[in-house]
Amino acid sequence: MGFVFGPGFFQSSPVQVALIVGTVVSVVSGVVGVFTVVRGQSFTGHALADLGATGGSGAFLLGVNQLLGFVAIAAVAAGAIELVGLRRPRGRDLATGVVLGAGLGLAALFLYLDTTFSNTTGASITILFGSLFAIDSSLVPVIVALSVISLGTVLVLYRMLLFSSLSSDMAAARAVPVRAVGVGYLVALALAVSLSAMTIGAVLSTALLIGPAACALRLTRRPGPALALAALIGVVVTWLSILLAYDSYYWPPGGRGWPVSFFVVALVFTFYLLTQVPVRGWFPRRDPGRSSANRRLEGR
């Protein structure tokens, strides 16, 4: 056992904080992520996360905690998305991309100013790639509270969210407040993205949002189990990552340890590939459209 768990693993206070925060955050990310993937809003999640970098670095500049920065900018961006609404998809992607460019440019500036004014070089790394082991334990209640809000919103809206993701027309015809549900979901998404930005960084948080969710969607065809599975996969990945990051202190190049966030994204990617293997071959047939039609003819 001493071989798997590096010395002092369970007693280490940063590890304990990391485990608590990591668990809570990955549950929220997994659950919200399922709806994100289903609604085809992965790019929105990615954009919110990248913009989180702007918020976090801005917050750092103002001397405010980065979590506040993440949440603030995510809320603003989500509000903007809702206001702008959904126009032609291609035009929307271009506009989002350009706005993202401006946002990232600002992040570049803020991070540069952070390093020059505060004489610490750690800000960039923390904001972009996370700092799961460096989270202040006083922040834990805030993180848990925000997670509960995000998760709670999704669970309260559960049926209406499924319904409006299936077809907003049909839901509207049944008196579901589609617009309000969409806003509620965006709020939950903004919170989830901000929280996972705290743990593995703004730039990498997409992995925790859509990775476990995508795995779960391949493994089950029912909504409830999909949510549970996404949360479970997220938690397992996070625990393993924390363990590996702690142990890697002794791995080359020695004395520093590998970043937790690296393990998270690597494990998420691996899990996802594993869920792909049994169902599809590695090499596509000439016409993928035809193969699914073939499956229907076979009566599946």
Add this chain to the structure above:
Amino acid sequence: MFSGFMVTTWLAATMVAVVAGVLGFFIVLRGAAFIAHAVPNGAFAGAAAASLLGLSSLLGLGIFAVGGALSISWLSRRGRHDVVTALALVLMLGLGALFLSMSEEYASEMFSLLFGDVVGVSSAELLPILGLGVACVAATLVLFRPLMLSSVMPDAGDARGVRAGRMEVCFVLLVALATTMTVPIVGAFLMFSLMIAPAAAARSLTARPELAMGLAVGIALLIVWMSIALSYLSGWPIGFFVGMLGASSYGVARGFASYLQSRPTQRQVASEPIG
């Protein structure tokens, strides 16, 4: 600002802008914005690896960019690609972070790779970059018509012997080459902005391909030149200026385009669908 090592930067940057404008036109046409986000991230990991191993970062950039581009192209043909490319993109970033964490120059190296560096190109790298740029532009111009055909009407292209799959691979390779030369100056995170914003701005101003491409190159040149100058003078990162100028140029172009459209013209045809 115009002497010594800056000459290298100006020359390289000019080449970069031309390539960005030319290729960006096709990226916007094909709706392949995602590729412009994904390939630079792979390149970032390569540069980080090269830096760790003490190799030329241009080499690392190139290898990972090409490898990443081909993988994305292959993966995207396997059906649902947005999730796996998003995960691969993020994995590349994570790898880059890992490699950099192992090296001594973690923070500053990472910063210039992600957000650009006025001195990002050494004089030894100038010639390879110029060569890559010329090759890129030449290849794109040679392939102009088949690329147009397969971008706008892939089925018609197929019938004419222009295989969409092959064009896709060529195209993605060109993006990889462009990435290799752009990332050292503009940074991995903001490269996509240089590729997309000028071309998007040009497209909202004109629908004629040659004009749009020329306009894209022009706007890209303006953006790059101004970004380098401003960055040199203020010390602020190039990426900041590229992002802001890109967004501004797009906004201005869109605004100008809708102003032009709102003016009454004789050939205003009722283009609304009936009902």
Add this chain to the structure above:
Amino acid sequence: MDATRIDGEEVLKLEEVSVWLSGRQVLREISFTLRAAEMTGLIGSNGAGKTTIFRVILGLQRASEGRIWMSGRTRSGRQPAIGYVPQTVVLDPDMPLRARDVVGLGLDGQRIGIPLPSRHRRQLIDEMLQQVDATHFANARVGRLSGGEQRRILIAHALISRPALLLLDEPLINLDIRSEHEVVALLSRIAKEQRIAVLISAHDMNPLLPAMDRIIYVAGGRTASGTTEEVVQTEVLSKLYGRQVDVIRLRNRVLVVSGSDETSATDHEHAHAIADPGLV
């Protein structure tokens, strides 16, 4: 909510309803009545106003003039007593919903919170699946079903809340001939058995002819309603279009052809009403 309706009872009534959209009059003083256990076809080409009529009935679009009257009282706002099957539902193949889950959403998809598993609920869903002959793919991912199968599931979804009125927007599009027949037969049977007023919109009335009790013909925002014999006549339709059209009956099929001085209609398979922009 048991169906205590009697055959022929009025379920929905539109009186002189007009709708203006973006400065254009899309519906002009249309009036019609839908009755329990009757299947009514809403026939017209694209742009004639069919979808607007649906949206007005569903309460998604306010009528600028006129009254809408449902089951005994004037309606304002939306009520969940209407089943609706839209024209296109793009279903992601990875969507974590089985066919039976989609039907279940028809029961309580508008409620807050998580559904508690209950035998009664499962029973209702099973019964509805049986009604539409979908039991054998009840547990399949809804995004992987064929077009016809998905239509049947959507119909089950709309019916499970025991509506008095069922609206289907172009349910026969993109179906092969056999599926067309099956869907029409299914809807006709359901209308009679559950005493539901069924309104189906289509641009081709021929697949519906065998089962249609009444027809509402839409052209240029105006309607003519009644039985097929009453409405599908040269004089009536010419008046509706505001210009000469001819109604040709060929064996069991009906073709509506525009006047001889213009490029004449269309293919033989579908009755085709040409929407003239000048009418709108």
